[in-house]
Amino acid sequence: MSVDPATLERVFGPSEGTTIEARARSSERLFARGLDQLVQASGPTSGRLLTAREALEAYGFDKLLEVANEGSALLAPSADAAGLPLSTRRKQLGLDERTVAARAHVTVEEVQACEASRRLPLRTYEKIGREIGLDERFVAVKRLPTINERIALRLRNLGDEVGALGQATVATLAEVAWVAATQGRIADQLGLVLDRHGLEPNSNFGTSDYPAYRWGYLLAQETRRAIGRPAGEPIASMRELIEETIGIILIQCDLGDQIAGATIESQNHRSIVVNLSGANRSVYVRRTTMAHELGHLLFDPVQELSTLRVDDYGELERPHEEIADAVEQRANAFAVELLAPQEAILAHYEKSGDITETVGYFGLGPTPSKHQIRNASSGRITPASMRVARSDSEEWRKYSSFEGAESLAVIDFHPIPGIRPSRAGRFGALAIRAAQERIISWDTAASWLETTEEGAKKAADGIRELFPSVWK
Amino acid sequence: MTLQEFMAQYPPKVPKKPHANDDEIRLLGSSDGVILVGPAPLETARKAHPNSKDADLARQLWVFSVAESAPSIPSIAERTVVVPPLQSGKVKHSNLTGGGKASCGGELWVDPANARKLYVNGASGRYGPDSEKELADAVAVFSGLGFETVNFGWDDVGPARFLRER
Numbered sequence: 001m002s003v004d005p006a007t008l009e010r011v012f013g014p015s016e017g018t019t020i021e022a023r024a025r026s027s028e029r030l031f032a033r034g035l036d037q038l039v040q041a042s043g044p045t046s047g048r049l050l051t052a053r054e055a056l057e058a059y060g061f062d063k064l065l066e067v068a069n070e071g072s073a074l075l076a077p078s079a080d081a082a083g084l085p086l087s088t089r090r091k092q093l094g095l096d097e098r099t100v101a102a103r104a105h106v107t108v109e110e111v112q113a114c115e116a117s118r119r120l121p122l123r124t125y126e127k128i129g130r131e132i133g134l135d136e137r138f139v140a141v142k143r144l145p146t147i148n149e150r151i152a153l154r155l156r157n158l159g160d161e162v163g164a165l166g167q168a169t170v171a172t173l174a175e176v177a178w179v180a181a182t183q184g185r186i187a188d189q190l191g192l193v194l195d196r197h198g199l200e201p202n203s204n205f206g207t208s209d210y211p212a213y214r215w216g217y218l219l220a221q222e223t224r225r226a227i228g229r230p231a232g233e234p235i236a237s238m239r240e241l242i243e244e245t246i247g248i249i250l251i252q253c254d255l256g257d258q259i260a261g262a263t264i265e266s267q268n269h270r271s272i273v274v275n276l277s278g279a280n281r282s283v284y285v286r287r288t289t290m291a292h293e294l295g296h297l298l299f300d301p302v303q304e305l306s307t308l309r310v311d312d313y314g315e316l317e318r319p320h321e322e323i324a325d326a327v328e329q330r331a332n333a334f335a336v337e338l339l340a341p342q343e344a345i346l347a348h349y350e351k352s353g354d355i356t357e358t359v360g361y362f363g364l365g366p367t368p369s370k371h372q373i374r375n376a377s378s379g380r381i382t383p384a385s386m387r388v389a390r391s392d393s394e395e396w397r398k399y400s401s402f403e404g405a406e407s408l409a410v411i412d413f414h415p416i417p418g419i420r421p422s423r424a425g426r427f428g429a430l431a432i433r434a435a436q437e438r439i440i441s442w443d444t445a446a447s448w449l450e451t452t453e454e455g456a457k458k459a460a461d462g463i464r465e466l467f468p469s470v471w472k
Numbered sequence: 473m474t475l476q477e478f479m480a481q482y483p484p485k486v487p488k489k490p491h492a493n494d495d496e497i498r499l500l501g502s503s504d505g506v507i508l509v510g511p512a513p514l515e516t517a518r519k520a521h522p523n524s525k526d527a528d529l530a531r532q533l534w535v536f537s538v539a540e541s542a543p544s545i546p547s548i549a550e551r552t553v554v555v556p557p558l559q560s561g562k563v564k565h566s567n568l569t570g571g572g573k574a575s576c577g578g579e580l581w582v583d584p585a586n587a588r589k590l591y592v593n594g595a596s597g598r599y600g601p602d603s604e605k606e607l608a609d610a611v612a613v614f615s616g617l618g619f620e621t622v623n624f625g626w627d628d629v630g631p632a633r634f635l636r637e638r
Contacts, residue, residue: 035632
């Protein structure tokens with residue numbers, strides 16, 4: 001689309017470049033969005049402030065031109081487009097109004113009013129939209145729910161199937177789906193793209209002669225080769241491997257005591273979700289959970305991922321040979337082989353003679369470590385013959401060194417007090433950097449991080465220290 | 473509030489936006505379909521509820537004008553086809569003033585069942601109200617003419633564009 005320089009100047013103000021995109025990138029103009037419309041920002045507003053680039057990406061050049069020509073651009077196609085997607089999605093998820101209200105920090109009456117498309121601040125609509133996995137940029141702009149449609153249906157079905165996903169878990173995963181989609185979009189805009197290292201999905205889940213767990217071993221070995229980690233070298237941080245080496249989104253949240261983790265595919269971005277509660281409080285279990293989900297995410301074909309796959313602790317803790325589901329069996333075998341390849345863990349144990357030291361060296365929990373050694377030694381070394389030191393002993397502490405490297409839960413010392421776990425990770429760092437580069441406004445970043453604009457700016461340096469790779 | 477009182481409080485102002493082409497400041501008159509809003513009822517305008525499917529066709533632009541010798545409220549349907557046709561295909565508020573000054577501007581709809589009932593907003597990029605209070609005062613002018621009025625109110629960023637319950 002070719003636009004004359006005078007028009008570009010009118011839309012974007014002082015700016016450089018010959019294309020719409022270049023002008024938007026260099027423009028310092030801010031736009032303000034209300035429930036119905038978009039205007040050029042001038043002075044204090046209760047509306048959502050957007051950078052030129054942000055407004056262009058969300059609403060397109062024609063709307064920005066309309067703002068320049070007419071003073072405002074109507075974004076909503078109809079009055080009911082404000083509430084319809086909210087009520088549709090909430091019902092898709094099977095969530096009640098009270099749960100959504102509590103999570104969005106609004107009242108039940110506000111949820112009801114928004115679903116009825118009544119006159120409330122856009123920010124109230126946005127808060128509710130994010131909690132149920134909607135792209136808040138399009139709340140009141142599109143009559144049907146945008147993004148994460150299949151995840152919502154899958155969540156509903158999972159709840160119906162297992163009956164175990166309560167309102168809180170469904171609501172948490174719906175919000176996590178929003179984080180995943182948003183983080184993926186911002187990472188793309190910042191050029192922090194996934195590097196799969198040549199690792200492609202693999203639909204081979206084994207046969208009776210060559211079971212799925214063996215494929216899991218092979219894929220783990222392939223992964224170590226691809227990322228340049230020899231078998232004998234421990235993976236110092238699964239978190240870094242996932243987020244920085246491979247570039248996969250990793251999100252932490254509280255999912256109760258049953259679910260270990262999940263994978264989510266949202267807007268072409270695959271993400272790993274790690275529960276902070278339950279057995280994952282142990283760094284070894286958490287590393288296994290992350291490795292297991294990485295196995296799903298790297299190698300399961302799309303149809304197996306089902307856009308959302310939830311794994312409970314029970315499956316992760318069982319020896320992979322005993323798991324009937326080939327997809328889970330393969331992922332379990334992948335996890336233990338990635339963390340502690342059989343030959344390497346056997347060699348280490350035979351040299352050290354101390355299973356506690358071996359557990360501490362590879363960062364794989366005692367039970368799976370013993371299984372790996374037993375399998376590698378063809379049953380010569382039995383699990384019962386290996387005695388692990390008590391987890392509260394000095395000997396255990398001497399060898400256990402992964403807690404810091406795998407620290408997902410930075411909430412306690414995060415520069416933004418009270419930030420929720422799902423947004424305390426790399427997501428927050430990407431939001432800050434995107435604001436610094438005017439991909440989004442500080443107002444947007446602040447609302448994502450549930451703080452004030454000033455609070456987000458003050459936290460920027462501290463967040464950068466926590467996630468330096470986002471600025472590399 | 474009377475129109476004169478409103479204009480005393482909110483003096484006429486030039487358009488906030490420059491015109492994009494010359495026909496945006498072509499002054500339209502009664503032969504083009506411009507009507508003057510006077511005491512209720514308003515029978516001559518097309519009628520529809522602002523949230524109905526016919527709303528676009530029934531949308532009337534209004535301004536508090538000083539273009540004539542005395543203050544007046546000219547109004548015209550935005551979708552009126554005029555001759556020669558307008559470049560954008562839509563009438564602009566500046567077509568009601570010839571690009572001159574006006575105290576305020578917006579849109580209105582006449583209730584389909586009651587020509588004494590108006591739904592009024594301040595949606596005008598050129599002459600729109602600068603505050604919620606100014607919009608309320610403008611709506612009070614219509615009330616003063618004997619209309620039952622419904623004020624669209626204020627969005628986060630300006631005069632609301634849709635009629636919503638509060």
